[in-house]
Amino acid sequence: MNKQTMARYEAKSTIIKAMAHPTRLLIIEELAKQEHCVCELTKMVGADTSTVSKHLSILKNAGIVTDEKRGQMVYYSLIMPCTINFLSCLDNLIVKQAKEHLAMVV
Amino acid sequence: MNKQTMARYEAKSTIIKAMAHPTRLLIIEELAKQEHCVCELTKMVGADTSTVSKHLSILKNAGIVTDEKRGQMVYYSLIMPCTINFLSCLDNLIVKQAKEHLAMVV
DNA sequence: ATGTTATTTGGTAATATAGCCAAATAACCA
């Protein structure tokens, strides 16, 4: 296995790992609609602020979101266009699978 | 937060979590080109057979790949079309970021 | 300056993941 190829897989898995959490997916999908401060996201998620802040820092380190401080608030927004198409593709797939499963049972 | 919406995020994160490993990304990209048995994938990955087998079962449980036994070999193939577009999108992004980084340094 | 709000960071405990070895299972051949 080529060293460069390996590095490429690791870079991709870092990004994907950052997405791989229900809360972080929620955040990504909300930020796809519009930017939000940590306090707004905290309400949406329904967890401790520190927990949400840490989720955001994971997304930021992966290059999926970016932040901007305005006053006392920090606003996060989505900067990775790849993610949203993929997530909606998965959504369709999940609905399709659920329907197939239903058809099997009924 | 709606219960159904939450379940949807969990379903998506299960699929994404299954992708979130360098070895499993390698497997996905190789299976995108053509089906392979566990023994072939083991050689490509360069790890213990049991390790590769476990990676494959994670991908299978997530619905990303499917398997078919022919003789003593089990052949795996990719069945989730979403993944490949997403991975190539990430690849482009990573190359772009690397170039930008290079331009900054030089 | 002091208090309040927004956010991040450090610490900690519980849980999940990854990799290897050894053993079990299955298919094939002699």
Add this chain to the structure above:
DNA sequence: TGGTTATTTGGCTATATTACCAAATAACAT
């Protein structure tokens, strides 16, 4: 039947992740 190859499963240890609390930092208002 007995041996070989391919694959999966169980067990174990090391490492990573997550969530919360408490404390630190920063901006703003009084």
